[in-house]
Amino acid sequence: MAVELTGITKRFPGVVANSDINIAVRRGHVHAIVGENGAGKSTLMKILYGMQRPDEGTITINGHTVSFSSPSDAIGAGVGMVHQHFMLADNLTVLENVVLGSEPTRGGVIDFGAARRRITEISDNYGLDVQPDRLVEDLGVGDRQRVEILKVLYRGARILILDEPTAVLVPQEVDELFDNLRELKEEGLTVLFISHKLDEVLQVADEITVIRRGTTVDTVDPAQVTARQLAELMVGSELPTPETRESTVTDEQVLRVADLSVRATDGRPLLEDVTLTIHRGEVLGIAGVEGNGQAELVEAIMGMRVLSGGVVHLGSKDITTWSTRKRREAGIAYIPEDRHRHGLLLDSPLWENRVLGHQTERPNVKGQWIDRASARRDTARIVEQYDVRTPGIDVLASSLSGGNQQKLIVGREMSGSPKVLVAAHPTRGVDVGAQAAIWDYIRDARRNGLAVLLISADLDELIGLSDSLKVILRGRFVADVDPAQVTPEQLGSAMTGAGERP
Template identity: 45%
Template structure:
């Protein structure tokens, strides 16, 4: 096979850090080539160089055997390189077609020829099995469908080499399966794909070869057929990784959180929670399993005060907190690791030190007579950065400059350090590598073993099964059953999540 992309000896430095240190990547025509590494290993930096967003300090790039200088994304597009970004770059009120042609508008004289563009988008969608409606508004379609729009954007511009940056991080299991089929369709049509991911299971399922980088350095390139997840994990983090969650049997204590017949409306006024009754006790992890969009988001929001209930009561430590303010609820003993770390977890332009006190800045010792005590704030941050292994140049570094995994560690450090009686962990490992996942799982089990209550929401069934002491299944805003993980299979859970019932291990939802 001929190489379509060769990145040879690529080095990229930023102030205080060498993001890429003499990295080699060779991608062959018609292959799906995984780029694997921990959060902050330098994967996205390397791909941003290939796409022209950064310029390398050293090294060279060849495309189809010719030396090239990719000075910006337009040059990358002309070379047939397209990038599907992890955080979608779409204009929500625009239609699918309007988003796809933005910057490459089809005109008929001085007028925009939208009909011609829609026809081309429909043809591409059908050819690659993307099943996208060219006239739909982006704000009205699912996250998985928005990702397909991003893929269509690259194909519309004639991309032969596609970079997928963490494409499954925000997808449901079904959408991941559909994306993998789309990727296979692309390769059948002669495209080549660079697949940035942390998920070893996905690499084993779909990739041909994998290049591993660790802390900015090239480790090796191996054939997927000649390796296994254990070897890849070891290469990625430089040590053995414990995939199974090690924990003793739970010894639950008194009730910490009680929800009694809680109801709430969604954003469009339609009922999203329909009589939720649930209890979480000290010293246990209760997992919420369900297909995305069945009320999980609204459930977290009513507990944390971000959404009003229409009926029912919420009690924490025998104190009713229904419809209290978020600050009052946080001070009642609740910590919250939010689902979206960018929108709800961090102020990205604040320093890591400032983010560490977002919910305690007004208290002593961080504030005195209404004036922030920055020496205390940053010394506090230094302590947490060390304990939780947050990899950052310093406590003064803006949060947006950190990798996703280190942003997540910073949030967990902040919330766990407050010593809450109930820790709500929503998608705590979404988009993270195996090393960070192992770390976060240990922290959640530590909270449980320290007598705290943990409410876990995750779309990863294996995470729910391995971490939870009890699993509550949510469907259409109702808890349809509470089961013990050792008494059910993923298949049983899947049936319950789809609205079917199972007698296996069922308990009363309130216990």
């Protein structure tokens, strides 16, 4: 066995990121680790690469038990990691990038000759086709990735961790990468391949371990499973489903988005001609693999993005040109995807966080003045009503657990009777109890006439809460799905492009 992880558990305040993880990776294998976003894959890899220490459990490399306290320990033990986001200096050559940090010296001078020889040798051995003297800025994405792989090999790694390596590649590049991986395997190297794209995993892996909710659920042989079975394993079915009982949908349109398009600064389309309508009392779910335009859709509706086309209507009003503040004042509530970056002031007390996003509305302000007393009173109300576990409202937001932070945000956004709720991953990184509570709040609000746009990677959540579902892929809606008819497996397949459209 090249790598054995036994009983790995890692807790963060309020969340268990990994619990009792067991994986055994054979030498010379490509071992895939699959799971939904937020299932705990990244934490696990950070532990294996020495970026975080497990609270419990042991790591064994080539039969020796190890304890890494930093990535350099991991590299020393022959474990290397290729990050999803490349860590290369654009204005240096490939050669310089590869030696950066482990420069071979002769008499105090960097021995570029020796480095170049080794790079060429490694490149030839594994068919990486890397030219040492090109500038990184001139390279394409696939080339850069090979440079990253070479960098790791150059440092003597025999075990490679590849974190979502295909996320940034186009299909031909994916094929090339897989060819490279096969070569590495033939040379006796071990590859840990992290992904949530099931068809790719099936194509390249020798073994697949599935992680769900922070723990390993099964290890399977790709020859023995179908994409559908894998999706089933990933999503699970024994969890309490957030099922919405009776429909409360009305025919009163609340939020209407038509032909919405957003482009990246380089002109690449991020969203193309997206059209949706949400009615009073309706939850519209958006299913899709992350990075397919969900974030852009949310930001476009919130007025945080420049549109390249399309209109947004709130009720009968055209709000396309409205500022974020005006939209919020008009009754659009927002649960952001990344609560630390977009939802909270971590260094501020809870009551100031209650004001955030509603700093023009009662009870937080009176005219131009912050109404401290009533803002504080209302914060206490939210804390009580939404069961935010905190010793008081003067503690800093950063000292709450993720679930409690999220409950505070939900409580804040539900205040002031909004018309629309834009909820991006409302239960991500939240413990099970808080998750159920947040589902309840959304259901209640829906019953009271709220229109909800729900973005989630949790298929149970999507199916259970939504009145209707749309699947997004590469910035376009590719399918409308009836949540009453669909199973998580079918939906997962539709999203991941594994065929089997429902």
